[in-house]
Amino acid sequence: MRAGSVDPGYFVDLYRRESDPWKFASSPYERDKYAASLAVLQPHYERALEIACSVGVFTRLLARRCGSLLAIDPSPEAVECARKRCAHLHGVTTRCGAVPDDYPEGMFDLVTFCEVGFYLVHDDLIETRDRIVASLRAGGQTLLVHWTPPVQGHAASAAEVHQAFALHPELRAVAHRDAPTYTLDLFGKVTGM
Numbered sequence: 001m002r003a004g005s006v007d008p009g010y011f012v013d014l015y016r017r018e019s020d021p022w023k024f025a026s027s028p029y030e031r032d033k034y035a036a037s038l039a040v041l042q043p044h045y046e047r048a049l050e051i052a053c054s055v056g057v058f059t060r061l062l063a064r065r066c067g068s069l070l071a072i073d074p075s076p077e078a079v080e081c082a083r084k085r086c087a088h089l090h091g092v093t094t095r096c097g098a099v100p101d102d103y104p105e106g107m108f109d110l111v112t113f114c115e116v117g118f119y120l121v122h123d124d125l126i127e128t129r130d131r132i133v134a135s136l137r138a139g140g141q142t143l144l145v146h147w148t149p150p151v152q153g154h155a156a157s158a159a160e161v162h163q164a165f166a167l168h169p170e171l172r173a174v175a176h177r178d179a180p181t182y183t184l185d186l187f188g189k190v191t192g193m
């Protein structure tokens with residue numbers, strides 16, 4: 001991880017102080033945003049990766065659409081919470097890790113990259129984007145959702161994150177939604193490149 005990205009240690013400390021800092025488990029805003037995300041996704045993905053799973057609220061919803069789902073986050077507390085939240089579900093694996101350094105091995109049909117890209121400085125963002133695209137099977141998809149109002153301390157804006165993916169030659173837009181405070185893009189990996 002390069003200088004300029006938000007240090008994963010910041011999130012490790014944050015979850016030690018607060019079990020659910022963004023109130024993912026109880027916020028109507030997050031519930032509606034997750035519903036909007038699920039609405040653009042396919043009914044089923046064989047193998048999915050969720051980057052930045054936090055406490056596993058979206059993980060639990062997404063798992064019902066996936067044969068297997070690997071969910072990662074730098075915070076051990078958050079990962080343990082996600083593991084417990086999804087313990088009753090088949091095929092969910094949780095692991096500590098931060099992108100781009102800990103990008104998992106393997107190929108996926110779906111990679112979600114939501115509310116996390118703005119913590120990465122440009123070169124880390126591009127490295128992560130390229131790892132995501134390389135790990136997508138032909139026809140695979142990547143979902144991005146990011147808060148749009150400016151936030152002090154973020155390394156990039158939502159627009160910069162989504163634009164970086166839009167410019168990748170192997171990605172094509174599948175769905176786009178603009179809400180008052182977030183933007184959502186689903187990209188598909190083009191076949192035959």
Ligand SMILES: C[S@@+](CC[C@H](N)C(=O)[O-])C[C@H]1O[C@@H](n2cnc3c(N)ncnc32)[C@H](O)[C@@H]1O
Nearest residue numbers: 011052054073074075097098099114115116119
């Ligand atoms: C605002 S929360 C978003 C959680 C979830 N993706 C969602 O949309 O509900 C940001 C999460 O990103 C995680 N995170 C921060 N930097 C990361 C990195 N470099 N790699 C993976 N996850 C990271 C944090 O630990 C935190 O759980």
